Amino acid sequence: MSPDLRVLVVARSVGFRPAASAFWAALAWSILAGAANFSAAVAHAAAPLATVNLAGAEFTGDELPGVLGRDYIYPSTEEIDYFLGKGFAGVRLPFRWERLQREPSGKLHKTELREIDRIVNTVTGAGGTLILDVHNYGRYRGERVLPGTPTEQAFLDLWRKLSRRYQDNALVVFGLMNEPHGIPAADWAASAQKALWAIREEGAQNLVLVPGTAWSGAHSWKGSGNADALKVLKDPANNFAFEVHQYLDGDYSGTDPSCQSPGVGAAALEGMTAWLQETGTRAFLGEFGAGGSAICLRALGQMLEHMHVNADAWMGWSYWAAGAWWGDYPFSIHPRRDGETAPQMRILEKFLNAAE
Numbered sequence: 001m002s003p004d005l006r007v008l009v010v011a012r013s014v015g016f017r018p019a020a021s022a023f024w025a026a027l028a029w030s031i032l033a034g035a036a037n038f039s040a041a042v043a044h045a046a047a048p049l050a051t052v053n054l055a056g057a058e059f060t061g062d063e064l065p066g067v068l069g070r071d072y073i074y075p076s077t078e079e080i081d082y083f084l085g086k087g088f089a090g091v092r093l094p095f096r097w098e099r100l101q102r103e104p105s106g107k108l109h110k111t112e113l114r115e116i117d118r119i120v121n122t123v124t125g126a127g128g129t130l131i132l133d134v135h136n137y138g139r140y141r142g143e144r145v146l147p148g149t150p151t152e153q154a155f156l157d158l159w160r161k162l163s164r165r166y167q168d169n170a171l172v173v174f175g176l177m178n179e180p181h182g183i184p185a186a187d188w189a190a191s192a193q194k195a196l197w198a199i200r201e202e203g204a205q206n207l208v209l210v211p212g213t214a215w216s217g218a219h220s221w222k223g224s225g226n227a228d229a230l231k232v233l234k235d236p237a238n239n240f241a242f243e244v245h246q247y248l249d250g251d252y253s254g255t256d257p258s259c260q261s262p263g264v265g266a267a268a269l270e271g272m273t274a275w276l277q278e279t280g281t282r283a284f285l286g287e288f289g290a291g292g293s294a295i296c297l298r299a300l301g302q303m304l305e306h307m308h309v310n311a312d313a314w315m316g317w318s319y320w321a322a323g324a325w326w327g328d329y330p331f332s333i334h335p336r337r338d339g340e341t342a343p344q345m346r347i348l349e350k351f352l353n354a355a356e
Contacts, residue, residue: 048308049129049316050352052088052333053287054079055323057095057115058135058178064098065109072099073325074115080122082335083322086345087352090129090171092286092318093119094178097136097158104140104154108161124171131173131209131318132162133286138180138188138213146183147190155191156198167204174199175209175243175286179216185225188213193233200236208235209243209284218244218285219252219268227275241315244272245287248299254320257291257330265290265303269314273306276313283313289320289331292343300344304351319348 060071068074080091093116100112116132123130138144143151159174166172176195180188192210199208210233212226221227221244230242247254248264259265265288276283288303290296307314319333326332333342 048311048314048351049089049284050087050348051090051092051129051131051316051318052083053092053094053133053318053321053323054083055094055321056325057093057099058133059325061096064096064141065102066099068111068115072096073323074119075323077118077122079322079324079334080119081126084123084126084128087349088128089316090131091119091123092131092133092175094133094135097134097140101154101158101161104150105157108165113165120166120169120172124169127171129171129173131175131286132166133175133178134158135178138177138183144183145177145180145188145191147187147194152191152194156194159195160198160202163199163202163204163206167202167206170206173207173209174204175211177211178286179245180211180213181215183213185213185229189226189229189233192230196233196235196240205237205239208240209286210240211243211286216244216286217252218246218272218283221272221275231279231281242276242281242283243286244283245320246285246303247288248290248296248303254287254289254331257296258293259290259296259299262295262298263302265299266306269303269306273310273313277310281313282315284315285317287318287320290344291330297343297347300347301350304347308351319344 054075056073056075058072060066063071066072075091083091095112095116100108100116102109120130140151140154145151145155159176162174176192196208196210210230212221212224212230214220214224214226216226217224233240246252246265246268248259249256250260252268272283285307290300307317320331322332322334324334326334331344333345333348336342
């Protein structure tokens with residue numbers, strides 16, 4: 001059977017709709033690439049991409065590169081197994097660019113690569129999705145990624161190298177950059193477009209998550225200029241989504257465990273949802289989190305329900321956060337020493353079960 005015919009058979013067998021062509025193209029590509037068997041690929045494509053941020057490798061950003069095990073840590077295999085066992089479909093892995101690439105456009109550091117490879121193999125070997133998250137806020141050692149600068153060239157170099165390394169694994173997702181800010185929307189859009197082209201020029205067809213500037217807030221997507229700047233983004237592989245973040249405290253920063261109201265999360269996503277549906281694009285909520293109060297738990301539930309109902313626009317989400325070094329961080333859903341489950345997990349699990 002020809003590749004084109006096999007793509008059509010795969011798509012039709014799982015309910016192909018023209019509006020979701022990029023979605024099914026990615027599914028078919030993953031099957032033909034041999035990254036997963038048919039049933040596993042169908043399960044991933046049919047369900048929301050419900051994942052968790054396993055933080056630690058981005059910690060102590062004022063100590064660069066820092067010392068592994070003292071200043072930062074990568075998630076253990078046991079931690080990954082725990083969250084996959086809970087029903088999460090994968091892991092978003094935050095890491096610092098300066099640790100992986102110690103010099104601009106230099107070689108990728110062997111120790112960091114070994115850790116990232118271990119996590120990629122653990123997650124994807126179990127059928128999960130691994131999201132690479134360059135957790136750098138649009139900067140390298142404080143220098144912003146701006147069009148025509150050496151930092152932009154280094155940014156493109158990083159993604160060329162990562163694309164070569166992981167392009168044969170369709171379960172690896174490329175998160176271009178965590179929360180760029182202090183960069184005009186048009187400038188960031190230009191750099192993001194170049195990075196997307198660089199990835200495709202290397203032959204990688206992986207899903208790419210493209211953030212906006214201004215911390216990539218869903219609530220401010222239009223007011224920040226992201227909507228206008230990024231609506232013209234072009235992907236030769238037609239396999240990208242916009243990554244946005246949304247917290248629920250008074251200024252949407254995620255620095256306060258309180259929540260404005262039970263409806264704050266769903267309300268903050270409404271404008272983004274309408275824009276996605278108008279433009280025929282999709283988004284991934286790469287970070288969201290809240291404290292464990294009754295109001296916050298209701299807000300989390302309503303926010304997740306909004307994405308569930310509007311699954312044509314929202315392809316998935318990643319809760320912030322888990323990780324062994326969080327201590328008493330109020331958003332953490334990491335297993336507790338006393339054996340108690342974080343209250344946020346009870347809300348998340350309802351939607352993990354709905355995705356099965």
